[in-house]
Structure formats: C-alpha cells, structure tokens
Amino acid sequence: MIEHILRFMTLATVIVGMAAIYAALHTNNRRLGADIFLRYSDRVSDLRRRLPVAAFLERGTAGDVELTADERRAVHEIIHSIFELYELKVHGFFPPAIWKIREPDIERLLSLPVFQQELAGPEGRYTRHPRLAAWLEKIRSQQETA
Numbered sequence: 001m002i003e004h005i006l007r008f009m010t011l012a013t014v015i016v017g018m019a020a021i022y023a024a025l026h027t028n029n030r031r032l033g034a035d036i037f038l039r040y041s042d043r044v045s046d047l048r049r050r051l052p053v054a055a056f057l058e059r060g061t062a063g064d065v066e067l068t069a070d071e072r073r074a075v076h077e078i079i080h081s082i083f084e085l086y087e088l089k090v091h092g093f094f095p096p097a098i099w100k101i102r103e104p105d106i107e108r109l110l111s112l113p114v115f116q117q118e119l120a121g122p123e124g125r126y127t128r129h130p131r132l133a134a135w136l137e138k139i140r141s142q143q144e145t146a
Contacts, residue, residue, distance in 0.1 A: 033094025040085045041102060047081070048109075050074040055114045067114065075118045082106055086132055110136065111143040 048056075051071055067075065085106075089099045109115060119136060127133060 030095060034098055036088060037085070037094050037098045037102075040081055040088075044078055044081050044085075044109075047074045047078045051114075056112060072118070075114060078109070079115065079118060082110065083129070083132060086135065087129070090131055107139050107142070110139050116140065116143065 051074055052067075055067070055071070055075075088094060089096065110119065119140075
C-alpha cells in the first residue's frame with residue numbers, strides 16, 4: 001500500500017514539475033517577445049523623432065515635404081525596422097496579441113505620403129518576402145480607398 005502511495009506521489013511530483021517547467025518557458029517566451037517588440041518600438045520612435053512634423057501629415061502628397069538626406073535615411077531605417085519586426089511576428093518570435101497592439105499605428109505610419117513615396121521607389125526590395133509585400137500592398141490599397 002505504501003509502495004503505491006509513494007509511486008503515486010512520485011508521478012504527481014513529476015507531473016507538477018513538468019507543468020512548472022512549461023509555465024516558466026511560456027512566461028519567459030512571452031517576456032522575450034514583449035522585450036523584442038518594445039526594443040523595436042523604441043527604435044522606430046527614436047527614428048520618428050528625427051523626421052519633421054510635416055512628414056506625419058496625412059493630407060497632401062509626399063512631394064509636399066522636402067526631406068534631407070538624413071531624414072530620408074531615417075524613413076528607410078523605419079521601414080526596415082518595421083520589416084524586421086513584421087518578419088519576427090510572422091516567424092512567431094512574439095505573440096500575435098503584442099503585434100495587434102501597434103499594428104494600426106504601424107499601418108497608419110506606412111500609409112503616410114512620405115513613407116509611400118519611399119516604399120514606391122525600391123519596388124523590388126521586398127519581392128523576396130511575399131507576405132510583407134502583400135501586407136504593404138494591403139496598406140497601399142486601404143490608403144487609396146480612404
């Protein structure tokens with residue numbers, strides 16, 4: 001009888017240990033995903049501060065805002081950072097719920113005339129990434145219908 005109780009307790013201990021390890025890994029993965037996302041968000045925010053306020057106007061055309069070489073570089077770095085962030089999301093490095101928090105802001109940013117102008121230039125740059133190209137096209141078509 002005691003032998004059965006000891007076996008059951010051993011089994012229960014192993015099950016509880018496995019559950020604890022799973023919970024710790026799950027929590028760590030969520031924290032890591034959130035940390036990655038926050039670091040990229042901070043990077044994009046820092047780059048956005050380098051752009052003139054006129055670049056964030058939703059009306060007008062991209063030609064209405066003259067950008068310096070450094071400002072154009074900042075726009076390209078923002079686009080590339082968003083591209084990296086999108087690929088990290090696609091490959092599951094952070095939970096989709098985290099992406100959903102900022103997705104509308106990212107789409108709004110990419111739909112601004114200044115960003116659309118820069119995205120239109122290097123058309124072939126993202127052709128190797130069909131998911132990203134489709135997402136960018138969806139943003140572009142939403143802007144045209146708005």
